[in-house]
Amino acid sequence: MDTSQDILQQASPDLVRGSDTARPAKAARLSPSFVSWLQAGPMMLVFLAFFLIPLVFVVIVSFWDYNEYQLLPAFSGRGYTDTFEGCIAQLPDLCTIAKTYLKTLKLCFLVWAITLFIGFWVAYFLAFHVKSKTWQMGLSLLCTIPFWTSNVIRMIAWIPLLGRNGLVNSGLMKTGLINQPVEWLLFSEFSVVLALVHLFTFFMVVPIFNSMIRIDKSLIEAAYDAGATGFQTLVNVVVPLAKPGIVIGSIFVITIVMGDFITIGVMGGQQIAAAGKIIETRVNALQFPAAAANAVILLVITFLIITMMSRIVDIKKEL
Amino acid sequence: MTETTKKTGVSRRTLLKGTAGLAGLAAGSGAITGFPYVMSAEPKVLRYLGTAVNEGDDISKQCLKDTGIKIEYITATTDDVTKRVMTQPNSFDVLDTEYFSLKKLVPSGNILALDAKKIKEFDNITPVFTKGETPGGKKIGGQGTAPWKVLYLEGKDSKTFSKTPTEFVTLIPTVYNADTLGIRPDLIKRPINSWSELLNPEFKGKASILNIPSIGIMDAAMVVEATGKHKYADKGNMTKDEIDLTMKVMTEAKKAGQFRAFWKDFNESVNLMASGETVIQSMWSPAVTKVRSMGIACTFQPLKEGYRSWASGFCVSKGVSGAKLDWAYEFVNWFLSGYAGAYLNRQGYYSAVLSTAKAHMEPYEWAYWMEGKPAEKDIKAPNGSLLEKAGAVRDGGSYEDRMGAVACWNAVMDENDYMVRKWNEFIAA
Secondary structure (H helix, E strand, O other): OOHHHHHHHHHOHHHHHHHHHHHHHHOOOOOHHHHHHHHHHHHHHHHHHHHHHHHHHHHHHOOEEEOOOOEEEEEOOHHHHHHOOOOOOOOOOOOHHHHHHHHHHHHHHHHHHHHHHHHHHHHHHHHHHOOOHHHHHHHHHHOOHHHOOOHHHHHHOHHHHHOOOOHHHHHHHHOOOOOOOOHHHOOOHHHHHHHHHHHHHHHHHHHHHHHHHOOOHHHHHHHHHOOOOHHHHHHHHHHHHHHHHHHHHHHHHHHHHHHOOHHHHHHOOOOOOOHHHHHHHHHHOOOHHHHHHHHHHHHHHHHHHHHHHHHHOOHHHHO | OHHHHHHHHHHHHHHHHHHHHHHHHHHHHHHHHOOHHHOOOOOEEEEEEEOHHHOOHHHHHHHHHHHOEEEEEEEOOHHHHHHHHHHOHHHOOEEEEEHHHHHHHHHHOOEEOEEHHHOOOHHHOOHHHHOOEOOOOOEOOOEEOOHHHOOEEOOOOOOOEEOOOOOEEOOEEEEEEEEOEEEOHHHHOOOOOOHHHHHOHHHOOOEEEEOOHHHHHHHHHHHHHHOOOOOOOOOOOOOHHHHHHHHHHHHHHHHOOOEEEEEOOHHHHHHHHHOOOOOEEEOOHHHHHHHHHOOOOOEEEOOOOOEEEEEEEEEEEOOOOHHHHHHHHHHHHHHOOOHHHHHHHOOOOEEOOHHHHHHOOOHHHHHHHOOOOOOOOOEEOOOOOEEEOOOOOOOOOOHHHHHHOEEEEOOOOOOHHHHHHHHHHHHHO
């Protein structure tokens, strides 16, 4: 069996049937398997050169030793043992790495849940309530507004809004709701989650919208004709069919938040630990193997989360 | 299925071949562009790696005018500069870095010491660097990586610092300053005179410290010592117990909500202070100036325990030789000849050769910046913007008073690795 068909069969039996009928027309010169390799080639090359090979190096270096100024290419688990320092000795208190990951996972979960909620409804609105293609396009572009300014400026802009003497606090004080400025608006978990949601909801909207727009409208009409309430249609028709989008959006958001340390740093006033921050500190101190070890740990944990998610939905099958 | 696997194998091999070819091409082109400076027709170009402190456009323009050497700046943070020297020693010619990095840079063998005999003004370099005292004879605190401890090497390619002067100089000094806490006098409304005020519960939720471990730990040590909890033998080279103690004090303060935020870069520190989020924090001199230029009261407060100081200087990459090395000497000599020194002094830093810088400054400027006298006229920044109105006095006073009160220097500790881990723990607490 040739490769292209193999892949296609996995993806969708319908498509393969389609390609069977189309075959006589294009079978003439190049074999389809060669064509698919050619198509996938450039991406594979990029993937190999800029992702897989560097990744292999990271894993190798994570098992090296180091001193103040150089890597020592001798096998050493020091990067890992240092990282998990005190994890058993300090019990029941949590060690640094456990605390850091718990915090990162908590932020990750909150951001994921909120972006999913907002993203789902924005996508729903765009897909089902906006009728014209032009408006759909225009409104989707509006969602990209947070990306029009640089990351740093965008985050600095929160200070005049949420700060001690910022707009929100002075507004609340004027209305008499509070007597003293509310401190937790900025440099807190609240502000971190707010900024991350603001940034990454877009990554949820696009794939969900993409899934929803492909839902056959007649299915919804059929549900309506069969007497389903709006809620029943949503739960039994729209959500299941939008699942691939939801999972892809979730993967985007989770992988970004797990590795983020700049937003968490700036919005958390550098007082909130992040998995990425540990890596940065280590790299800056020229402790590359320790940084690599932490990167490997982060990668494994993120990979586990994504594996769990793809257990829930088989993306390959759904696409 | 087996057929597919085989095909994959073939393509992967082809891919690898392609990649190797590309890599070879890249290496080849690198080799070609690697030595154009041999040709005499080429302009004199030096790639200058450093932090933004010394990298003014005015300086490079003036240098081109005076010497014909074109300076190409490569700007990075202190940590990134060190990283670059370690990992890409051939990507720069002249290095401008801090003395405390030398403990990492010198053993790596990636930098070349300069010959003191070829530096015209070497004997006029301020005794702060050579003897550890001010020109007026005040002894300067030597805790941490004080420049005079790491100024000389035993031999040309030696990796050992010499205790006595030799002609092999690790870094030809360029710029330095004495750092302390910045405060908002309008919000604090009472005199502040000790580092211990950083942890005073009065400023709960309004204090900050910088989140760069190697510098932050020094500020933390100044604070801990000021509170009387511990007296360090050397704040710049703590034992593990001392690191634990320092971080414990800071962690307790953090958990009690003492700190509003930590800052990592210049602009963050300016924002925190200007917006009133913090009223007392570790700060750098130009950041204080920037807050003040926004019309907000901010003082670079002299404290009784003294200042934490830092210093930078020039060396060259190990890959520099021949004509390029001559240009490097020409450039360093030019840098010490006055224009650049005056430029740095006007920003609130200090220049290494005071006499030449003085010749390039107006007497009223010198009196304000260096002698601690009230400004006779408005004080302007090198770019012409107003810094202080006539009558103002520099925080901390004169050069003698400020440099004479230095207690410790930025440092890399022997227990650096442990310290960085503890710092991460502090952030996670």
